[in-house]
Amino acid sequence: MRFEPERLGRSRSDLAEAVRSLRKRAGKTQTWLARRCNMSQTKISNIEAGKLTPAIVDVELILEVLEVTGPEAEKLFSLVRTANTEWQDHWASRRRGLDKKQNELAQLEAVTTEFRFFLPTMITGLLATPDYVRASLARSPGDISKVVAKKLERQTVLLNRLKLFTFLLTEQAVRWPLVPPIAMAMQLDRLASVSRIPNVRLGVIPLGGAQIPETPISVFTVYDRRLVQVETHTGALILRDHRDVNAYREDFDRYETCAVFGEECRELLAQWSMIFTRQGQ
Secondary structure (H helix, E strand, C coil): CCCCCCHHHHHHHHHHHHHHHHHHHCCCCHHHHHHHHCCCHHHHHHHHHCCCCCCHHHHHHHHHHHCCCHHHHHHHHHHHHHHCEEEEEHHHHHHHCHHHHHHHHHHHHHCCCEEEEEECCCCCHHHCCHHHHHHHCCCCCCCCHHHHHHHHHHHHHHHCCCCEEEEEEEHHHHHCCCCCHHHHHHHHHHHHHHCCCCCEEEEEECCCCCCCCCCCCCCEEEECCCEEEEECCCEEEEECCHHHHHHHHHHHHHHHCCCECHHHHHHHHHHHHHHHHHHHC
């Protein structure tokens, strides 16, 4: 499937129309379809009205109940896959206000139990010191003080014992000198401290370590089995298709086997922190 951001909104309405047409052609009511699919009539109504984007499993069930196969089924699967994809470009986020994006992330974090962060390029905001956060936003227009404050405020989610976090960082991400040497040393010390939080697993993939099975392409975060956010230079791709989510979870598991955790990880962080400290003297 070729990715076309401008198609995403239209795919949702096209999907709603396709489901509605298939049901009517079969001569069935929303109530009948809802009962056979073990869904509420309200859910079927919202799907057909384009108010609710169904998951792949919902569409699979609807097609099975309506006995739709072949090219028509393939068309619907293509529509639902596109409808479950969202593109958030950086320019739109800046127009709305970067603090709004922080609010959205906080809401997503509030309803997520298990987090997987793959960080091949830089340290994410939940792990960053104030200096590092400010440096990461240096190219953003306008007053960034509110955004910095919200990023730092979000870090309290790490202390919620009901949530589980796994952070995988490459050595390149950890050692990339985004801030001056002393500030980098403090940032690495912060990583070591976070790694001691009971519900946080923080691992580093060192250069010169185990052979890595594939080349990482981008930063991504997996939220439960709900969705994946894939970062690019100009925006973020939100994937909700269970096949996409599972694919990224499998990638994460492979990278995890190459990482070091616990005391071994903290020893590496301490060594690199010392190097930055010496550079800053």
